[in-house]
Amino acid sequence: MQDECTVNQTVKYLGRKWTLLIILELYKGDGYTRRFTEVKERLPGITAKVLSARLKELEEEGLVEKKIEAGSVPIRSEYTLTGSGLEMVEVIKGIKQWALRWKVENIACGAQDCRSCVL
Amino acid sequence: MQDECTVNQTVKYLGRKWTLLIILELYKGDGYTRRFTEVKERLPGITAKVLSARLKELEEEGLVEKKIEAGSVPIRSEYTLTGSGLEMVEVIKGIKQWALRWKVENIACGAQDCRSCVL
DNA sequence: CAGAATCCCCTCAGATACTG
C-alpha cells in the first residue's frame, strides 16, 4: 500500500548509519547550522566520505540546506536544517526517548557527558 | 560510549528493510498478534527468510514475543507486540506523519513539501 | 577546509530449494 511504501522509502536513507546523528548535530548548532568539519569533529569515527555522502542525501531529500560562502579561501560551507529537518528532530527525540526507556543498558551514558538527557 | 550510540544502535536493526512494516502489521492484528504466514501475506514481496530474520531480531530486542502453540500440527506460531513494541508504534506513527507531510506528493495542491495538507 | 577518488571487505536481502 501507499503509506507502507512511504515508511520504507523514508527509512531507506534515514536508517543509514550516522544519518540521524548528523541531523542531531546540525540541530545543536547555532541556527541549526554547522560546518563540515564541525560535524566531523563532533562525530568521532565518521569519515569525510561518509559524512559527505549523508549530507548530500539529506540535501536531496530536503532536510538540509547547503550554503557555500562565496570567495572564501579556504572554502567554508554550511549546512542548515530545513523545516522538514527540524520536524525530523522531533521524531529522533521520540526514538531516543524510547531507547532510554527500554534499553536500560545505556547506563554508560550517565557516566559520561550525555546529551540525550538534555534533549 | 554515549547517547549517540543509543540512536545508532537502535537504528541499526530498526532501519533495516521491512522491520517497521512488520511491527505495523503486528499492531494491526487482534491483540497486536499475528501469525507468520499472516504477516507474510500482508507484506507482498517479503521472503520467508527475511521475515524470519527480522522477527528473530525483534524478539531478541524485546519488541516482539513469540509463542508456539504446543501440540499443533501443522505448527502454529504467534508473534505479539510487547510493551516496548507498542511504544515503538508511536514512533513509527511519527515517521509516517512526517513522511505524509513532507514527502508524499499531495494531489490537492500538486506540491511536494506541502505543510497545509495534513492527513 | 571540504571534499572526491579508489580500493576492498562485509552485510543485507532476493531467489531458490528443502524440511519437520
Place this chain on the structure above:
DNA sequence: CAGTATCTGAGGGGATTCTG
C-alpha cells in the same frame, strides 16, 4: 505451516590517498 540452507549480486561503509 513455519521455517532453514545455500548461493549470489548489490551496495554500504571503513581506510587511505589526493586536491582545488
